[in-house]
Amino acid sequence: MRLKRLETFGFKSFADRMTFDFEDGITAVIGPNGCGKSNIVDAIKWVIGEQSAKALRGEDMTDVIFNGCATRRGMALAEVSLVLDQIGDRIKLDGNLSDEVAITRRLTRDGTSSYFLNGKICRLKDIKELFMDTGVGTAAYSVIEQGRVGFILESNTKDRRIILEEAA
Amino acid sequence: MRLKRLETFGFKSFADRMTFDFEDGITAVIGPNGCGKSNIVDAIKWVIGEQSAKALRGEDMTDVIFNGCATRRGMALAEVSLVLDQIGDRIKLDGNLSDEVAITRRLTRDGTSSYFLNGKICRLKDIKELFMDTGVGTAAYSVIEQGRVGFILESNTKDRRIILEEAA
Amino acid sequence: SRALFQTTFREVRKNFQELFRKLFGGGRADLVLEQPEAITETTPEGEVITRKAEPLDILEAGLEIVAQPPGKNPKIITQLSGGEKALTAIALLFAVYQTKPSPFCILDEVDAPLDEANVDVYCSMLREFVRGAAGSGLGSQFIVVTHKKRTMQRADAIYGVTQNEPGVSTKISVKFEEVGKLGDSERELAP
Amino acid sequence: SRALFQTTFREVRKNFQELFRKLFGGGRADLVLEQPEAITETTPEGEVITRKAEPLDILEAGLEIVAQPPGKNPKIITQLSGGEKALTAIALLFAVYQTKPSPFCILDEVDAPLDEANVDVYCSMLREFVRGAAGSGLGSQFIVVTHKKRTMQRADAIYGVTQNEPGVSTKISVKFEEVGKLGDSERELAP
Numbered sequence: 001m002r003l004k005r006l007e008t009f010g011f012k013s014f015a016d017r018m019t020f021d022f023e024d025g026i027t028a029v030i031g032p033n034g035c036g037k038s039n040i041v042d043a044i045k046w047v048i049g050e051q052s053a054k055a056l057r058g059e060d061m062t063d064v065i066f067n068g069c070a071t072r073r074g075m076a077l078a079e080v081s082l083v084l085d086q087i088g089d090r091i092k093l094d095g096n097l098s099d100e101v102a103i104t105r106r107l108t109r110d111g112t113s114s115y116f117l118n119g120k121i122c123r124l125k126d127i128k129e130l131f132m133d134t135g136v137g138t139a140a141y142s143v144i145e146q147g148r149v150g151f152i153l154e155s156n157t158k159d160r161r162i163i164l165e166e167a168a
Numbered sequence: 169m170r171l172k173r174l175e176t177f178g179f180k181s182f183a184d185r186m187t188f189d190f191e192d193g194i195t196a197v198i199g200p201n202g203c204g205k206s207n208i209v210d211a212i213k214w215v216i217g218e219q220s221a222k223a224l225r226g227e228d229m230t231d232v233i234f235n236g237c238a239t240r241r242g243m244a245l246a247e248v249s250l251v252l253d254q255i256g257d258r259i260k261l262d263g264n265l266s267d268e269v270a271i272t273r274r275l276t277r278d279g280t281s282s283y284f285l286n287g288k289i290c291r292l293k294d295i296k297e298l299f300m301d302t303g304v305g306t307a308a309y310s311v312i313e314q315g316r317v318g319f320i321l322e323s324n325t326k327d328r329r330i331i332l333e334e335a336a
Numbered sequence: 337s338r339a340l341f342q343t344t345f346r347e348v349r350k351n352f353q354e355l356f357r358k359l360f361g362g363g364r365a366d367l368v369l370e371q372p373e374a375i376t377e378t379t380p381e382g383e384v385i386t387r388k389a390e391p392l393d394i395l396e397a398g399l400e401i402v403a404q405p406p407g408k409n410p411k412i413i414t415q416l417s418g419g420e421k422a423l424t425a426i427a428l429l430f431a432v433y434q435t436k437p438s439p440f441c442i443l444d445e446v447d448a449p450l451d452e453a454n455v456d457v458y459c460s461m462l463r464e465f466v467r468g469a470a471g472s473g474l475g476s477q478f479i480v481v482t483h484k485k486r487t488m489q490r491a492d493a494i495y496g497v498t499q500n501e502p503g504v505s506t507k508i509s510v511k512f513e514e515v516g517k518l519g520d521s522e523r524e525l526a527p
Numbered sequence: 528s529r530a531l532f533q534t535t536f537r538e539v540r541k542n543f544q545e546l547f548r549k550l551f552g553g554g555r556a557d558l559v560l561e562q563p564e565a566i567t568e569t570t571p572e573g574e575v576i577t578r579k580a581e582p583l584d585i586l587e588a589g590l591e592i593v594a595q596p597p598g599k600n601p602k603i604i605t606q607l608s609g610g611e612k613a614l615t616a617i618a619l620l621f622a623v624y625q626t627k628p629s630p631f632c633i634l635d636e637v638d639a640p641l642d643e644a645n646v647d648v649y650c651s652m653l654r655e656f657v658r659g660a661a662g663s664g665l666g667s668q669f670i671v672v673t674h675k676k677r678t679m680q681r682a683d684a685i686y687g688v689t690q691n692e693p694g695v696s697t698k699i700s701v702k703f704e705e706v707g708k709l710g711d712s713e714r715e716l717a718p
């Protein structure tokens with residue numbers, strides 16, 4: 001499985017539609033303070049199923065929807081798609097095997113979240129199944145948020161187990 | 169009141185006797201990871217009366233005593249002195265007014281802490297009085313430890329009051 | 337006492353608003369004493385009325401921090417970025433320091449989350465404090481632990497710390513010319 | 528299940544010991560399943576005896592982390608420095624990643640506490656993982672958010688993010704030559 005492309009629309013500070021194509025190897029994301037780098041990390045966590053608003057630095061899940069700035073009004077919805085390829089035999093859509101899949105999550109102001117697989121509505125459970133046993137599930141060790149690298153050493157001995165359980 | 173000199177002996181990684189002379193203005197402390205920069209900050213917090221081992225990154229207060237390395241054995245005691253000048257009329261020692269004062273703290277392996285003012289034994293209370301109303305008291309805003317700058321924004325609204333109370 | 341807290345609060349708030357605008361080059365910040373949530377009650381006839389609760393005692397109320405970088409509209413401060421949070425916290429700490437300067441101030445790698453431009457802004461603020469305090473008898477000693485080249489170059493004095501014998505720290509003098517090739521001076525200090 | 532956890536624990540432990548030595552250029556690290564404190568009892572005759580408690584069930588026991596940088600003898604990991612803690616945590620995360628590689632790995636300013644030399648060590652480790660995974664079908668995509676010049680220079684691709692319109696993020700392409708004068712490219716990106 002590989003990351004191919006991320007598409008955001010109305011997600012946090014990414015008001016306009018934006019695509020990021022991912023290569024193999026090491027991709028550096030750079031830019032001044034507050035420009036939106038960690039918001040890209042949040043977009044990936046969100047689309048793969050993150051359920052906690054606090055883990056996305058908000059109070060309420062609708063805090064991920066672009067809430068306006070000096071020159072624009074807030075938007076009504078946020079939508080993120082993540083296209084993955086080389087997924088092996090994981091997914092059978094409409095009967096035929098596909099080597100590429102797009103997962104999409106959409107949230108409206110009333111708080112309704114909806115999920116899509118290759119454009120067809122699905123449940124969160126279907127998305128979670130896609131990532132079962134890949135280490136991406138709870139993103140315990142595949143996503144390290146800003147300021148959290150020391151967290152593993154500071155948490156108590158029981159909480160540290162999560163990182164091993166995810167890999168077991 | 170001004171910092172004039174810090175003297176350490178057997179304090180954390182500063183096994184040998186060491187003096188730091190302080191100038192006016194901005195002094196940068198630099199060096200590779202793990203060389204002892206934050207230990208200097210801990211030495212200052214400790215000598216002005218810090219009572220919590222955890223706030224000095226240890227389990228027990230005796231963790232501030234040099235506990236050995238590949239080429240040396242642990243030591244039996246730690247001692248730090250802080251010389252301050254331009255202290256105004258705060259201190260009358262042996263009857264005469266002095267413009268310079270040395271505060272010293274010593275700790276032995278059995279856990280006994282002793283405090284000295286210009287070489288004469290005193291109580292912690294005497295040291296605390298010296299800093300009364302100077303903003304150095306609980307060091308709430310005069311010492312910002314590594315990684316703690318965001319702390320004031322992350323703590324709850326009641327805990328934030330400490331920083332104002334210290335300045336009141 | 338109440339009156340003392342009130343005056344300190346007012347002064348810190350004013351300083352915070354000003355220093356925030358200076359550090360961010362605009363925007364708006366505020367310090368607000370927490371007010372209790374309004375109380376909603378249902379009357380026997382089933383009507384819902386909301387009334388203001390008694391204001392909290394100023395000696396009990398918590399502190400709310402509002403911070404809006406220029407052009408932005410964050411709902412709560414947790415939405416700010418790592419660098420924006422650090423800069424906001426620096427504005428608040430310096431606001432308190434300005435209200436009641438302590439003889440010295442120690443900052444341990446406070447510039448770590450900042451980008452190059454904001455490291456400069458932070459150093460300029462430090463410089464202004466040192467200048468403002470000089471001659472007034474107020475505290476004007478700042479000890480800053482840093483790995484940022486820019487901060488080293490703007491200091492008045494530099495102390496190097498190293499461990500020639502692994503596990504044992506010693507001091508080493510560093511000249512300003514060496515900082516220019518920082519990568520080297522930190523490496524030179526490495527055992 | 529018990530057996531699965533046991534094998535994962537053994538493998539992560541082995542990887543952690545190896546990666547720690549690589550990142551620190553020596554020293555020793557370990558991962559230990561927490562054992563209950565020994566139980567001390569007093570017999571009716573007043574004699575104090577200590578006996579081993581029942582070992583904790585491996586599915587319950589917490590994880591102890593031991594980390595000793597070369598030449599040093601820290602009693603507990605909280606005594607480590609900011610940079611040593613970050614490097615130890617990186618060794619542990621990569622140890623887990625090596626045991627069960629996930630398709631991609633995102634690291635948000637994990638290099639912030641590191642000095643110049645350790646930023647290089649961190650980048651070399653990333654490079655080794657990418658090389659090792661290439662061709663084996665294992666995950667080999669690392670997305671690293673950073674402000675460190677060195678990390679940018681050692682990446683395969685660079686994405687710039689900026690806000691020409693304050694409050695609205697957009698993407699901007701950055702060429703490697705620009706990174707050399709990093710101070711400039713981050714400033715160039717600044718609105």
Ligand SMILES: Nc1ncnc2c1ncn2[C@@H]1O[C@H](COP(=O)(O)OP(=O)(O)OP(=O)(O)O)[C@@H](O)[C@H]1O
Pocket residue numbers: 011012013031032033034035036037038039040063064065066067068146405408409410415416417418419420449694
């Ligand atoms: N729902 C939203 N709508 C609009 N803007 C938002 C929203 N949520 C967060 N933001 C803005 O995004 C900005 C933070 O972006 P982010 O955390 O990605 O910055 P960053 O590039 O990681 O910076 P740093 O280098 O300081 O870590 C904040 O200024 C915040 O106001």
Ligand SMILES: Nc1ncnc2c1ncn2[C@@H]1O[C@H](COP(=O)(O)OP(=O)(O)OP(=O)(O)O)[C@@H](O)[C@H]1O
Pocket residue numbers: 179180181199200201202203204205206207208231232233234235236314503596599600601606607608609610611640
């Ligand atoms: N009591 C002690 N005896 C000997 N060494 C100690 C003691 N306490 C702490 N140390 C050592 O001091 C080192 C940490 O030093 P310190 O935190 O000052 O580093 P630093 O220069 O701040 O590094 P960084 O740039 O990574 O923050 C650790 O390696 C630790 O083992």
Ligand SMILES: [Mg+2]
Pocket residue numbers: 037038146417418419
């Ligand atoms: Mg960030």
Ligand SMILES: [Mg+2]
Pocket residue numbers: 205206314608609610
């Ligand atoms: Mg440190």
